[in-house]
Amino acid sequence: xxxxxxxxxxxxxxxxxxxxxxxxxxxxxxxxxxxxxxxxxxxxxxxxxxxxxxxxxxxxxxxxxxxxxxxxxxxxxxxxxxxxxxxxxxxxxxxxxxxxxxxxxxxxxxxxxxxxxxxxxxxxxxxxxxxxxxxxxxxxxxxxxxxxxxxxxxxxxxxxxxxxxxxxxxxxxxxxxxxxxxxxxxxxxxxxxxxxxxxxxxxxxxxxxxxxxxxxxxxxxxxxxxxxxxxxxxxxxxxxxxxxxxxxxxxxxxxxxxxxxxxxxxxxxxxxxxxxxxxxxxxxxxxx
Amino acid sequence: xxxxxxxxxxxxxxxxxxxxxxxxxxxxxxxxxxxxxxxxxxxxxxxxxxxxxxxxxxxxxxxxxxxxxxxxxxxxxxxxxxxxxxxxxxxxxxxxxxxxxxxxxxxxxxxxxxxxxxxxxxxxxxxxxxxxxxxxxxxxxxxxxxxxxxxxxxxxxxxxxx
Numbered sequence: 001x002x003x004x005x006x007x008x009x010x011x012x013x014x015x016x017x018x019x020x021x022x023x024x025x026x027x028x029x030x031x032x033x034x035x036x037x038x039x040x041x042x043x044x045x046x047x048x049x050x051x052x053x054x055x056x057x058x059x060x061x062x063x064x065x066x067x068x069x070x071x072x073x074x075x076x077x078x079x080x081x082x083x084x085x086x087x088x089x090x091x092x093x094x095x096x097x098x099x100x101x102x103x104x105x106x107x108x109x110x111x112x113x114x115x116x117x118x119x120x121x122x123x124x125x126x127x128x129x130x131x132x133x134x135x136x137x138x139x140x141x142x143x144x145x146x147x148x149x150x151x152x153x154x155x156x157x158x159x160x161x162x163x164x165x166x167x168x169x170x171x172x173x174x175x176x177x178x179x180x181x182x183x184x185x186x187x188x189x190x191x192x193x194x195x196x197x198x199x200x201x202x203x204x205x206x207x208x209x210x211x212x213x214x215x216x217x218x219x220x221x222x223x224x225x226x227x228x229x230x231x232x233x234x235x236x237x238x239x240x241x242x243x244x245x246x247x248x249x250x251x252x253x254x255x256x257x258x259x260x261x262x263x264x265x266x267x268x269x270x271x272x273x274x275x276x277x278x279x280x281x282x283x284x285x286x287x288x
Numbered sequence: 289x290x291x292x293x294x295x296x297x298x299x300x301x302x303x304x305x306x307x308x309x310x311x312x313x314x315x316x317x318x319x320x321x322x323x324x325x326x327x328x329x330x331x332x333x334x335x336x337x338x339x340x341x342x343x344x345x346x347x348x349x350x351x352x353x354x355x356x357x358x359x360x361x362x363x364x365x366x367x368x369x370x371x372x373x374x375x376x377x378x379x380x381x382x383x384x385x386x387x388x389x390x391x392x393x394x395x396x397x398x399x400x401x402x403x404x405x406x407x408x409x410x411x412x413x414x415x416x417x418x419x420x421x422x423x424x425x426x427x428x429x430x431x432x433x434x435x436x437x438x439x440x441x442x443x444x445x446x447x448x449x450x
């Protein structure tokens with residue numbers, strides 16, 4: 001075992017200082033990916049920077065009509081915020097499909113994002129929702145779309161010394177909702193073979209805007225603009241859903257692996273997107 | 289490599305131990321505090337044998353750094369019985385033969401206790417989903433689910449009487 005050090009900084013600036021001074025340092029929030037990867041030898045952190053003791057990096061607050069979720073907030077804590085669950089049920093269900101209750105009591109959406117797995121469950125839901133994140137670093141803070149963080153499997157676009165402090169979900173209009181579905185061979189404790197997040201704004205039964213995001217079908221989670229565009233101006237009739245499915249299949253660039261073949265993943269992604277779109281539409285209608 | 293001194297509360301008692309920065313909470317409990325009830329199965333968060341409570345929430349202690357436990361409150365299987373009086377979950381696990389080899393049992397007991405603290409009357413589906421992160425290769429789970437249902441009924445009864 002390498003001689004890593006452990007730090008529990010009390011401020012964002014202190015954390016940035018530790019990360020900047022030590023390029024092989026790793027941020028630990030829930031640790032459910034990092035500790036496993038360290039134990040297997042895949043990552044060799046020179047230091048653990050535990051961000052859970054920083055005020056404001058855990059917890060949920062109202063922000064500009066939407067929500068700011070601290071990057072170290074565990075997935076199960078999201079379930080306790082009734083307003084958040086009502087506004088973004090798809091994001092909350094995605095975050096709470098990860099692992100077991102034990103894992104979700106530690107795992108965070110910030111960690112799910114920065115682990116940069118193409119199969120991360122919460123990331124397609126966040127991208128469909130148009131979520132942004134606050135990145136702190138040596139140059140101060142910047143706000144970027146969640147979709148800008150994953151660069152390739154296991155790699156992020158974060159610069160040395162940077163870390164994700166907060167994830168922001170926008171204000172949700174009336175008649176709007178979201179959903180996330182994934183396919184796994186069983187019901188719990190597995191990694192997505194394919195996943196789809198859909199966020200819709202409806203008006204008078206017609207779709208005003210739509211965002212469709214896919215997991216586990218490309219090196220990073222995808223935002224498929226053509227799939228969302230296929231739904232806009234429709235009632236989500238069969239023709240519109242077929243067109244969306246076509247756009248989804250066209251965007252998929254999956255690998256064949258032990259979890260599923262490329263053709264199975266491509267087919268399944270479109271099926272999941274269709275089902276998620278209908279769930280999001282029904283949820284939006286139920287709120288009206 | 290310098291050791292870290294960690295002050296924590298385990299099963300209601302103040303405890304201090306020294307550990308390496310990379311030591312897991314599981315290893316600290318077993319080797320520093322000699323609380324060997326908590327088991328290591330997979331070491332990767334898949335099996336739940338190492339389940340403990342951390343500030344009231346159940347976690348896999350193999351996926352917690354011992355250093356993170358500073359100032360936190362930990363509950364292990366050793367804290368479930370009150371002295372020699374078994375907890376209803378323990379009694380019902382015995383009666384229902386909800387274990388064979390017993391290696392997974394400490395994790396199941398801690399997880400089931402956590403469930404019943406949050407939801408005194410879970411249905412079978414809720415029990416099975418809650419315990420999905422605890423693997424048992426002997427029982428086929430059915431006896432475990434029955435034991436948890438029976439213990440839940442006992443605890444509800446206790447509460448009514450009290």
